[in-house]
Amino acid sequence: MTRRLGGLMCWLCCTLAQADGLQDAVRELLAPRLPARAQLVAVDIGQPAARIAACATQRPYLVHPEQSVIGRAAVGVRCLDEVAGYLQVSVRVVGDYVVSRQRIPAGEVIKASMLELKRGPLERLPKGSVFEPSQIIGRQASRTLGRGMVITQNHVRERWLVERNARVVLQAQGAGFTISRDGKALDNGSLGSTVRVMGSDGKMLSAQVVGQNELLLRY
Known part of the structure; x- marks a missing residue:
């Protein structure tokens, strides 16, 4: 009986120690993510x-x-x-x-x-x-x-650099040329986003926001 009790106590102590060790390991895992x-x-x-x-x-x-x-x-x-x-x-x-x-x-x-x-x-x-x-x-x-x-x-x-219905400058770039013209934004847009724009000729295009009321269209 004494041996059995001693063995049970030994197993219990070992299990508790492993549980404490696991909890410490989990804390070490979580701490850098805070x-x-x-x-x-x-x-x-x-x-x-x-x-x-x-x-x-x-x-x-x-x-x-x-x-x-x-x-x-x-x-x-x-x-x-x-x-x-x-x-x-x-x-x-x-x-x-x-x-x-x-x-x-x-x-x-x-x-x-x-x-x-x-x-x-x-x-x-x-x-x-x-x-x-x-x-x-x-x-x-x-x-x-x-x-x-x-x-x-x-x-x-993200901060809108272009707002819907605002007048914008549309730059069109291609191999060896750059053309600038006025247009009207049809969407809100932050830096780097793509918005729709209507050119002065009435055509609708998609261009990238590159600055305050500035759009870039690459060909």
């Missing part, structure tokens, strides 16, 4: 499957490396060269996020003075929240933003 100045508060890996718990060479990896790891993350665990199983990891993070310092009307170009940072639990924020002002400075508000509003990527768009 925004600047963010800190991991807690990582809950749940109850690993038996194959994961029994593996002595647990190597976690992100199932969807392109997605944010804040809130919840899907983590796979390899044992040697095989996948031993998967974890649904709960990730709590404290860090900085961007809010509007003032009311920002729709279409307004975002400036640094319009923004401020707040600090708090990032997993409670809306999807696509902005963590660095530099991510959105110079872009345009796609809707009116109230003061103190948490800003997400859906709240901004």
Whole structure:
């Protein structure tokens, strides 16, 4: 009886140690994916499957490396060269996020003075929240933003250098020639985007936005 109890305690201690080691490995996997100045508060890996718990060479990896790891993350665990199983990891993070310092009307170009940072639990924020002002400075508000509003990527768009119905200069370039003429934009467009334009002769063309009210058509 004593031997059995001793063996059970040994197995339990070994299993707990492996679980702690796996949790540490998952934390090391997630930490580099966090925004600047963010800190991991807690990582809950749940109850690993038996194959994961029994593996002595647990190597976690992100199932969807392109997605944010804040809130919840899907983590796979390899044992040697095989996948031993998967974890649904709960990730709590404290860090900085961007809010509007003032009311920002729709279409307004975002400036640094319009923004401020707040600090708090990032997993409670809306999807696509902005963590660095530099991510959105110079872009345009796609809707009116109230003061103190948490800003997400859906709240901004690339700045329009060409607006619908605006008069534009259309440059046509080809082998050994460049021709400039006036036209009217039929779409809104940001730098590098393609918009429709109506030339002075009434013909509709598609051209690339290369500057403020400037379009380029290559032949």
